[in-house]
Amino acid sequence: MLDTFWELLWYTLLVFAFVAYLIILFHVIVDLFRDRKMSGIAKTLWIIFLVVVPYLAAFVYLIARGSGMAERQIEAQDAAKQATDQYIQKVAGKSSADQIADAKALLDAGTITQAEFDILKSKALS
Structure with a gap:
């Protein structure tokens, strides 16, 4: 199957690229559904774009909407922290x-x- 060192190196590189793409893809999809300002049609178009041209779409998304991803993630973390704090205060009495x-x-x-x-x-x- 893998006869030479270079084939092993190439296979490892391909696996790394695929895993990296999956991580980026999951972050993009989570960000798409976290964004409340974007319409459903725009979200659908992004998903179709991600399926049709996966790597290109992921990189375009990161370039076009990358700065907003961090802001939306911080907002989601803040909301989760507030919900946790309220629950603890409610339970603790x-x-x-x-x-x-x-x-x-x-x-x-x-x-x-x-x-x-x-x-x-x-x-x-x-």
Whole structure:
């Protein structure tokens, strides 16, 4: 199959080029679907272009829309981080200080008694 060193080198180069293309292709496709400003028709045309002339289309996309790819990726990461932070805050609940402040506000409003406040405070501190 691979009789000489040069055939092995050529085969390795081809495999490398194919894997590199696949990585670029996945990034381009993800960016296409991440872009909310681009119309569906434009996205479809890019996909067809990627299928018909794969390497050329990928390089043209990187040249034409490369700077926006980084911006859209940063926006997606920021949105994911905000969603994660909101989920953690929701699940974690309030801090002990917040719970004591809420109980103190209830005590000051006359909603709870001093004994109930002390119970709530001890629960928050434990």
